[in-house]
Amino acid sequence: MIVSDGGPGWAAGSTVMAIRSNESMGFVDVMMAELGGPRSGTLLARLEAATPWEKLAAPIRVLPEYNNAGAGRPPWCPVLMLKCLMLAKWNNLSDPGLEEQLQDRISFRRFVGLSFTDKTPDETTFVRFRDRLREAGIHDAIFDAVVEHIEREGLLVREGTMVDATIIEAPRGRPRPDGTTTRDQEAGFTKKHGASHHGYKGHIAADLSGIVVDYRFGTAKEHDSNHIDDLTINETRLVLADSAYSDRRRRAELRARGVIDGIIYKRNRGQKDLHDWQERWNRAVARRRARVEHPTAMLKQQLGYRRVRYRGRQRNEFDFALTMAACNIKKSLSLKAA
Incomplete structure (x- = not known):
């Protein structure tokens, strides 16, 4: 078992692995820690220093395998494994790609707490x-732990909620000789701006800081507005959303609760043009929304999360939650620097 001494990239006193590692860092490991110069300015160093990894991994430690000493082969340290999953998200890596990068990149090994001679988790382990x-x-629980940490840091604005939805594409599949298809049968089809899409849809509620505080996950065929009421049920100040969420009943309910209706107006059936006041309101709402870095844009542009990696809703919902957590952790760094 390796217990860190608080050196660069290591949390003082933290257990790096349950077993399967050397008892102390050797000369090669000390030299490795010196490579690359000071780490304080690197992204991974900042993520290491700013994130309470032990607290985020607490939900994992309650699993039976972490509480049955001597019963079978000890598992990998939950902090190490959680960091590995986050690395994969931040760098858009597959399981084989993550294994390869952990073997080759010193900065990755240092971040997760692996010495030069430690065994590397393989793709099957992930x-x-x-x-x-x-x-x-x-x-x-992991997603909630991340949001709670960010709130404790005082990074949430809590002046309103912005609701959005994004399509995550799934492979269309190909026909088999027996007439069936390789398509994910749990995914759904939808049309957007005249183009057909097949996959799933993530629905998010974001604080005006840009941190995602809640989410729902469904098929692409679900309308964007299906989950806005659930996602904003506790909002007391302001709701921002695009015209896909425009609905008279919803607007009336928000007003009845004393919540500012920041939903973009769209033309009603038979209405040729929006009223001048609606146009002005839409521009004001659009400006307010533009001040918030859209989490869905960060998902796709920075994390490369445009297509699902798995078949089936449960696997992809789990993956969406982890991706949201990774997005929040990274976003919190820019909020601290602001």
């Missing part, structure tokens, strides 16, 4: 770990 978390339903 698959089993992720499946175990999904089976235990821990993704919500």
